[in-house]
Amino acid sequence: MKLTRYHQNTRIVPGLFLNDDMIVDASSFGADWNEEFFATDGLSRLRVWLANESATAPRVNSGKVRLAPAIARPSKIICIGLNYADHARETGATPPAEPVVFFKATTAWAGPSDDLVIPKGSLKTDWEVELAVVIGKRASYVTEAQALDHVAGYALHNDYSERAWQLEGTGQWVKGKSADGYAPFGPYMATPDEIADVNSLRLWLHVNGVAKQDGSTSNLIFRVPHIISYLSQFMTLLPGDVISTGTPAGVGLGFKPPQYLSPGDVVELGIDGLGTQRQAVVAYGD
Structure with a gap:
């Protein structure tokens, strides 16, 4: 998986690159890519979400959005x-x-x-x-x-x-x-x-x-x-x-x-x- 985040109005949206140009909006997964996500085996849960639920999630063209840092600000x-x-x-x-x-x-x-x-x-x-x-x-x-x-x-x-x-x-x-x-x-x-x-x-x-x-x-x-x-x-x-x-x-x-x-x-x-x-x-x- 290729985890990313992008700006949408005043918020940052978690997403996944499906290919070089297309990002799936992962808002419905319910988490940002932060310490809690990684600490609670979020990557395994995200794989399940991607396989089962991402088909109905919105898509955005990566060239049409401003990308945020790919994960949330780390502790170090x-x-x-x-x-x-x-x-x-x-x-x-x-x-x-x-x-x-x-x-x-x-x-x-x-x-x-x-x-x-x-x-x-x-x-x-x-x-x-x-x-x-x-x-x-x-x-x-x-x-x-x-x-x-x-x-x-x-x-x-x-x-x-x-x-x-x-x-x-x-x-x-x-x-x-x-x-x-x-x-x-x-x-x-x-x-x-x-x-x-x-x-x-x-x-x-x-x-x-x-x-x-x-x-x-x-x-x-x-x-x-x-x-x-x-x-x-x-x-x-x-x-x-x-x-x-x-x-x-x-x-x-x-x-x-x-x-x-x-x-x-x-x-x-x-x-x-x-x-x-x-x-x-x-x-x-x-």
Whole structure:
């Protein structure tokens, strides 16, 4: 299944992609895609609903609606830094011996086609295409062998970063990662059965039609089971939590001289099997 959500007047409607163009309105299922849904085996109940009741539910064309974040705002957005060796090298860092962990504020949560507003005072807003993992059930002290049993699905995430706030002066990673709109998520969350091999997915990102990032999850330093197990040793992962697994080379910081986003730019990105995003960059206050 491919879970999504979309705006309809003043509300957000849960839905499912039936194909690239068509979404079924899942309002009659009676739940949003949130922590409670995942914690109560909602995916199993949703499969029954899809098989038995979705035929009479309304359909909408995905191109005619504004997509919301594919799942409801999670309790945590946990990110893994420097998880591709080529990205570590381009930033001048040594590939880490264990996962580098940081957070994004959940107020950064955004839809896949929402405008990216350059934050007030930002001069170094950067892009990062990433594979995101959605936790399906509570995880605490899980082993790598158990880890994938705790996965609800996978999605496309753009881990936008303000590099000056992240790295310069008294910079901290969470400061540089948490501006409003800095976490576009979707267009959908695909359940694991939709993905043939999560360890072999192409990721790409273009700015104004020019290729900037082109990588594969086969090059992750720490793969999904290790990341989930590792994180669960330090914190409880709740249903609906999101883990963003890192970005390949080609971020703006890595160019010489660095390249950063400006109003008028257009960012497009995608991952095999997980759809695409498009964000128009606009100035704060526009």
